[in-house]
Amino acid sequence: MSAELKVSGLGKAFTAGRAVVDDVSFTVAAGEIVVLLGPSGCGKTTTLRCVAGLEHPTEGEISLGGEVISAPAKGILLPPRLRNVGMVFQSYAVWPHLTVRQNVAYPLKTRGLSRADMDAKIRQALALVDLESYADRSVTQLSGGQTQRVALARAMVYEPRLLLLDEPLSNLDAQLRLRLRDELRRIIKAVGLTALYVTHEQTEAVVLGDRIGVMRDGKLLQLATAEDLYNRPADLFVAGFTGASNVVPGTVRAHHGAFGEIETASGARLSAWLNEGTPVGERVMVAVRPENIDLVPAADAPNRVTARILERRYQGTHTIYHLDLYGARIEALEMGTAPRHAEGGDVTIALPPTLCWAYPAAEIAP
Amino acid sequence: MAEAAAGVLYRRVRNWSWTALLLAVLSFLVIYPTLMLLLGALTGSNPVVDGYHWTDASLDNFLTVLANPNVHAALGNSLIVCTGGTIIAVGIGLLFAWIVVRTDTPGRRFVAAASMLPLFVPPLVAGVAWSILGSPKTGLVNAILAKIGLDWRINLYSMSGIIFVFGVYYAPYVYMFTASALRNMDPALEEAAEISGAGPVRTLFTVTFPLILPAILSGMLLSFIVMLGIYGVPAVLGAPSNISVLTTYIFQLTSWSPPRYSTAAAVALILMLVTGALVWLQQRLLTGRSFTTVAGKAFRPRALRLGPWRWLTLALAVVYLFVVVVLPTLALMVAAFRKFLFIRDIPSLFDEKQYSWIHFQRLFANQVTINSIINTMEVAVVTAILGGLLAFAIGYTVTRTRLPGRRAVDIISTIPVAIPGLVIGVAYLWAWIGLPGGFYGSIWILAFAFIARFLPDTVKALSSSLMQIHRELEEAAWICGRGTLSTIGSIVLPLARPGVVAAMTLLFVLAIRELGSSLFLYSSGTIVMAVQLLGYYEGGNISVTAAFSLVQMIILAVLIGITNRLTRGAAAGGIGRSG
Ligand SMILES: Nc1ncnc2c1ncn2[C@@H]1O[C@H](COP(=O)(O)OP(=O)(O)OP(=O)(O)O)[C@@H](O)[C@H]1O
Ligand SMILES: [Mg+2]
Numbered sequence: 001m002s003a004e005l006k007v008s009g010l011g012k013a014f015t016a017g018r019a020v021v022d023d024v025s026f027t028v029a030a031g032e033i034v035v036l037l038g039p040s041g042c043g044k045t046t047t048l049r050c051v052a053g054l055e056h057p058t059e060g061e062i063s064l065g066g067e068v069i070s071a072p073a074k075g076i077l078l079p080p081r082l083r084n085v086g087m088v089f090q091s092y093a094v095w096p097h098l099t100v101r102q103n104v105a106y107p108l109k110t111r112g113l114s115r116a117d118m119d120a121k122i123r124q125a126l127a128l129v130d131l132e133s134y135a136d137r138s139v140t141q142l143s144g145g146q147t148q149r150v151a152l153a154r155a156m157v158y159e160p161r162l163l164l165l166d167e168p169l170s171n172l173d174a175q176l177r178l179r180l181r182d183e184l185r186r187i188i189k190a191v192g193l194t195a196l197y198v199t200h201e202q203t204e205a206v207v208l209g210d211r212i213g214v215m216r217d218g219k220l221l222q223l224a225t226a227e228d229l230y231n232r233p234a235d236l237f238v239a240g241f242t243g244a245s246n247v248v249p250g251t252v253r254a255h256h257g258a259f260g261e262i263e264t265a266s267g268a269r270l271s272a273w274l275n276e277g278t279p280v281g282e283r284v285m286v287a288v289r290p291e292n293i294d295l296v297p298a299a300d301a302p303n304r305v306t307a308r309i310l311e312r313r314y315q316g317t318h319t320i321y322h323l324d325l326y327g328a329r330i331e332a333l334e335m336g337t338a339p340r341h342a343e344g345g346d347v348t349i350a351l352p353p354t355l356c357w358a359y360p361a362a363e364i365a366p
Numbered sequence: 367m368a369e370a371a372a373g374v375l376y377r378r379v380r381n382w383s384w385t386a387l388l389l390a391v392l393s394f395l396v397i398y399p400t401l402m403l404l405l406g407a408l409t410g411s412n413p414v415v416d417g418y419h420w421t422d423a424s425l426d427n428f429l430t431v432l433a434n435p436n437v438h439a440a441l442g443n444s445l446i447v448c449t450g451g452t453i454i455a456v457g458i459g460l461l462f463a464w465i466v467v468r469t470d471t472p473g474r475r476f477v478a479a480a481s482m483l484p485l486f487v488p489p490l491v492a493g494v495a496w497s498i499l500g501s502p503k504t505g506l507v508n509a510i511l512a513k514i515g516l517d518w519r520i521n522l523y524s525m526s527g528i529i530f531v532f533g534v535y536y537a538p539y540v541y542m543f544t545a546s547a548l549r550n551m552d553p554a555l556e557e558a559a560e561i562s563g564a565g566p567v568r569t570l571f572t573v574t575f576p577l578i579l580p581a582i583l584s585g586m587l588l589s590f591i592v593m594l595g596i597y598g599v600p601a602v603l604g605a606p607s608n609i610s611v612l613t614t615y616i617f618q619l620t621s622w623s624p625p626r627y628s629t630a631a632a633v634a635l636i637l638m639l640v641t642g643a644l645v646w647l648q649q650r651l652l653t654g655r656s657f658t659t660v661a662g663k664a665f666r667p668r669a670l671r672l673g674p675w676r677w678l679t680l681a682l683a684v685v686y687l688f689v690v691v692v693l694p695t696l697a698l699m700v701a702a703f704r705k706f707l708f709i710r711d712i713p714s715l716f717d718e719k720q721y722s723w724i725h726f727q728r729l730f731a732n733q734v735t736i737n738s739i740i741n742t743m744e745v746a747v748v749t750a751i752l753g754g755l756l757a758f759a760i761g762y763t764v765t766r767t768r769l770p771g772r773r774a775v776d777i778i779s780t781i782p783v784a785i786p787g788l789v790i791g792v793a794y795l796w797a798w799i800g801l802p803g804g805f806y807g808s809i810w811i812l813a814f815a816f817i818a819r820f821l822p823d824t825v826k827a828l829s830s831s832l833m834q835i836h837r838e839l840e841e842a843a844w845i846c847g848r849g850t851l852s853t854i855g856s857i858v859l860p861l862a863r864p865g866v867v868a869a870m871t872l873l874f875v876l877a878i879r880e881l882g883s884s885l886f887l888y889s890s891g892t893i894v895m896a897v898q899l900l901g902y903y904e905g906g907n908i909s910v911t912a913a914f915s916l917v918q919m920i921i922l923a924v925l926i927g928i929t930n931r932l933t934r935g936a937a938a939g940g941i942g943r944s945g
Contacts, residue, residue, distance in 0.1 A: 052557075052561060053560075054557050054560070054561075056671075079560070080557070080560040080561050081560050081561070081562070081563045081564060081565060082563075083561075084563075085561065086561065087557075087558070087561045089554040089557070089558060090554075091552050091554050093552060093554035093555045093557065093558040094558075095555060095558070095559075095573060095577070096577070097576045097577055097579075106559070106562050106564075106572075107561075107562035107563050110562060110563035110564045110568065111563055154558070154562070155561075158562075158563070
């Protein structure tokens with residue numbers, strides 16, 4: 001019953017001229033979990049609510065299982081109640097005047113099922129979220145995690161074509177969040193639902209999603225598997241947002257296939273992954289993750305240099321070195337409880353070219 | 367050692383003497399009159415002639431009154447008009463709350479203001495205005511209907527007339543409660559219902575209304591309670607067709623000759639018991655679990671798109687405002703400024719030669735009018751100052767000290783919540799009419815009755831402003847070596863001053879509006895505006911009555927404007943409770 005979700009050119013402006021969601025297109029295959037990730041206010045919730053029908057898009061088209069459910073240009077707008085999607089709200093929005101069972105039964109009642117069918121489905125849904133013994137409790141007597149599971153059961157009980165989740169774990173404490181995010185993926189996969197999941201937590205996105213879409217200022221920057229996202233960020237923002245905190249400015253001097261030769265402020269050259277279309281002489285920013293810097297490089301490793309350690313920050317399980325490198329201040333991370341280098345000393349390192357990503361500086365938004 | 371013991375003893379005596387003083391004041395203001403009302407209900411005597419004798423108190427008098435068919439009729443009428451009025455009020459209040467909070471109706475601020483405005487119209491003035499509009503023979507509406515050849519007539523001098531006026535003027539009580547409950551409700555709760563497959567109407571009835579049910583019931587009970595204690599509306603609209611409700615019946619009993627003071631006390635006691643039970647129920651609802659209070663969370667407003675229907679919802683608000691404010695004000699103006707109320711034809715309604723200030727001149731030519739205004743101001747000033755100070759003393763003692771006996775102070779000061787103004791009037795009458803010394807018939811008895819009547823609200827308002835002053839500010843002063851009184855003077859009073867001033871101005875406004883208790887306590891020398899207005903009405907001079915109504919509306923509008931400034935918009939809530 002899960003259906004494919006197709007969003008194309010979606011746009012939403014609350015006040016004319018200021019788009020909160022801007023030309024967002026993506027597809028969620030039937031049974032796939034796609035996570036929308038992005039900083040606060042980037043338009044994730046708005047995108048989700050447009051898909052739910054709770055917000056009216058101003059542009060684009062949304063179709064579910066081949067049926068167009070929203071297309072403002074054609075005047076199509078299916079109300080939420082007819083979309084047959086399930087939604088878990090950030091505040092859960094379980095109804096406090098009803099019991100657990102009544103909450104889960106509500107969507108079935110509006111669908112006019114027979115009593116027996118209804119009971120069976122409720123039992124199944126409650127079993128799935130492990131709440132059978134709480135069926136007749138008032139939801140006001142449940143813990144945060146249990147409330148969240150009631151919301152999930154209510155959203156899934158009628159086998160919706162699509163499940164929408166808006167930061168369902170953000171109201172829980174850290175411990176519970178870790179446990180429930182694995183649980184959540186297991187349940188969604190067990191039912192085989194198509195799911196669109198919104199969060200601003202990277203780790204949550206990586207664990208939960210089959211694919212992750214990174215949003216910024218209403219735009220979808222990249223939609224890819226977690227591995228691609230971490231190893232091939234599409235732009236500097238995605239790189240920075242996913243943790244590539246080091247940025248080295250430089251100028252393109254030559255192309256060698258997929259790689260470019262970048263001259264840095266210190267004059268030293270650096271080989272980095274570079275889009276072939278970037279012309280020689282263009283100013284670029286090279287991003288690299290602290291944990292991808294090789295502190296024990298092989299003798300013939302590319303991008304091998306010696307740098308001064310400006311500062312050492314011991315963190316218990318790992319150590320962060322601030323290096324003076326290529327005329328910039330670069331962080332490198334060393335695992336283990338025993339740091340090998342001292343502050344003020346020199347260290348020889350290497351930057352693996354496949355994990356150094358150069359982006360045109362002009363693309364960077366102010 | 368002996369010195370320390372003496373110190374402890376001294377402090378204990380000092381603490382007790384403060385609460386004892388407060389308790390004595392409260393006994394004088396609240397307990398003694400209530401006991402006297404009870405005595406009155408249980409005896410058949412007249413305190414003016416016979417004095418007070420607890421010895422002949424027995425249940426018989428009360429039971430006789432209970433068995434009286436006139437009492438049954440009045441009680442029945444009261445229940446019918448209040449129930450009818452409440453149903454209309456709930457319909458209007460709930461509808462406007464929903465329009466304002468949950469729809470995209472244009473001009474929602476205007477709708478919100480319109481929904482609150484009727485609170486500021488004194489019930490007596492509303493009654494007078496609607497009697498000018500809707501009396502069966504000479505009512506302006508009927509006159510106009512006749513001129514334009516319609517066969518349809520309205521008659522406000524009827525049960526349904528009273529129900530109508532009650533319903534439209536007391537809708538704000540339901541509105542206030544339900545609008546704030548809706549505002550505090552997470553819109554996701556309704557969205558979840560929509561996602562689940564429920565349509566707007568189903569969502570409204572299975573999710574929205576059940577969730578704000580405590581607020582609906584609470585507003586409903588409050589409007590019922592207030593209607594039950596109102597004298598002005600049923601007096602004006604019910605009298606011409608001999609419809610008695612409890613309040614008007616009680617007053618009739620005291621104006622017979624000889625006055626039936628003990629029967630009045632018994633009926634007042636019935637009114638008080640019914641009110642008390644309802645107040646108790648309402649308080650329970652308020653403290654009971656409420657689904658919607660999520661403290662400090664601001665929800666993104668959810669506006670249901672009404673499409674073209676949004677013009678209908680706006681129109682409803684315009685019609686409402688027209689019915690409760692514009693039409694009555696126009697009626698009063700026509701009556702007050704026209705030389706003769708008789709309307710020959712429609713054009714004559716716009717003929718300026720028909721209009722003059724003559725009725726105002728006649729109004730102010732009567733010295734009693736001037737006196738009533740002066741008296742009202744005197745009473746209001748005394749009420750505001752003494753009432754404000756007393757409420758501050760009580761509020762401070764209850765919220766800020768651990769003095770012995772403060773619980774008793776707290777409880778006694780909230781008793782008047784359950785006593786309608788009119789019943790306080792009867793109680794004060796019983797308490798003082800039989801005693802020499804001239805207290806009964808002075809300005810002071812009016813002021814004291816008002817202070818007692820409005821004490822719960824004033825204390826509550828002041829307590830909440832006191833609670834906003836952080837304890838540590840006070841403790842800092844103690845650490846600096848200040849004593850309790852010095853701390854209150856130098857820290858608490860200055861910080862609480864806005865609250866105290868606001869409470870005092872609110873008391874001032876309430877005292878000016880008050881009719882129910884004044885009815886039993888004025889004398890020819892101390893007559894107040896509201897009573898004098900009723901006097902003009904009963905004297906049959908509609909034009910002068912209308913003129914005086916306008917004068918009072920203007921005085922009140924100015925004062926409420928000032929109060930609203932001082933209380934940052936809280937005047938509505940303050941006036942709300944007392945009707
Ligand atoms: N109803 C609304 N009216 C006006 N502006 C809105 C409305 N809803 C959202 N916005 C604006 O749209 C932008 C995106 O909001 P959205 O809720 O989609 O962000 P988000 O990515 O979900 O952020 P968060 O992680 O904080 O939940 C914000 O700048 C917000 O202020
Ligand atoms: Mg959000």
